[in-house]
């Protein structure tokens with residue numbers, strides 16, 4: 411008898427997970443960051459899990475979405491788009507600007523809907539795979555590699571969150587200069603075997619970040635390097651940096667903000683440009699590709715609308731001769747598993763993907779995923795191949811419930827103001 415795939419229950423659990431004091435151009439990560447865990451239960455008792463951003467603007471869309479999902483089948487993946495279209499988005503939550511404050515590109519109504527849809531799509535795929543006894547990658551057409559390579563995501567960071575701020579401790583130490591960044595890279599390599607490195611820039615004046623890249627190149631000869639200032643530089647500064655260290659870089663990521671500025675930089679340098687800021691929706695592709703503004707699109711299945719949309723994006727990139735890889739934001743093991751499944755099915759993925767996962771000391775899984783030689787083995791167990799730890803989920807949800815609301819929205823500038831009360835999100839270009 412075939413399984414009854416009807417959705418009978420949907421559980422939404424917002425949580426707060428520990429995050430180290432990682433610096434970016436906007437400020438510093440808060441000690442805890444919001445994520446949303448989605449569980450979809452079918453009539454035959456199968457549960458699928460998904461994960462996405464947990465800020466209020468996502469939660470308020472997830473609730474009506476969950477209501478509408480009940481009674482549908484987890485195999486009705488194409489129907490999720492129409493379902494998302496029924497969910498009203500408050501216009502105060504949207505912005506058409508490529509906003510460095512959010513570090514996630516534009517915030518259109520559709521993109522917010524897709525960011526929520528993605529968690530439901532992943533949960534449905536997980537449930538479907540479990541019900542059919544197939545891994546998620548098989549539902550996407552099958553893996554073309556057995557392991558997916560990730561790069562070490564290096565951050566300037568403080569040793570600890572500001573004194574007096576409740577936070578978990580981390581053992582990475584401070585990294586605020588080239589020597590600190592090289593030491594952090596060494597640890598990443600030692601702990602997880604990563605062989606390519608991405609430095610989150612836009613934190614210090616470009617000369618200091620150039621020095622850090624040079625130090626990395628010297629310490630790890632031949633290892634692919636990337637620098638990502640999240641659009642903090644002018645076109646002139648971007649070109650200067652490209653000129654000085656372009657030869658050391660696999661690509662330069664979002665040096666300047668917005669497609670026109672990226673196109674100007676791209677036209678005047680041979681260094682490939684990657685983005686997770688100016689091409690974050692299907693609507694932004696045409697202008698960027700027509701103006702040759704980007705050479706690599708960093709997909710993020712959360713805001714592109716799931717694993718199947720990621721494959722559609724990959725097909726468009728292939729058609730236009732643009733490379734594809736993956737962006738990440740603070741995330742847990744469910745999303746790492748989802749990223750790994752879809753990445754395993756994209757034949758022309760030629761760059762190691764980004765992942766924040768090594769920075770996350772907490773997870774909601776019974777068993778953490780591991781990097782071996784910088785790679786995650788593609789799970790072959792049914793569904794995503796991961797198991798939710800309900801006690802951990804409850805614990806992290808309790809933290810969310812106990813929060814007075816201050817941490818329920820990611821706000822790196824607010825976190826920075828605790829250390830520097832005069833801090834405001836810097837205007838761009840910052841340099």
Ligand SMILES: O=C([O-])C(=O)C[C@H](O)[C@@H](O)C(=O)[O-]
Nearest residue numbers: 434513638686737738739740
């Ligand atoms: O590649 C990127 O732009 C990111 O990973 C954006 C993130 O928000 C990153 O800047 C961070 O975690 O601070």
Ligand SMILES: [Mg+2]
Nearest residue numbers: 638663664686
């Ligand atoms: Mg980026």
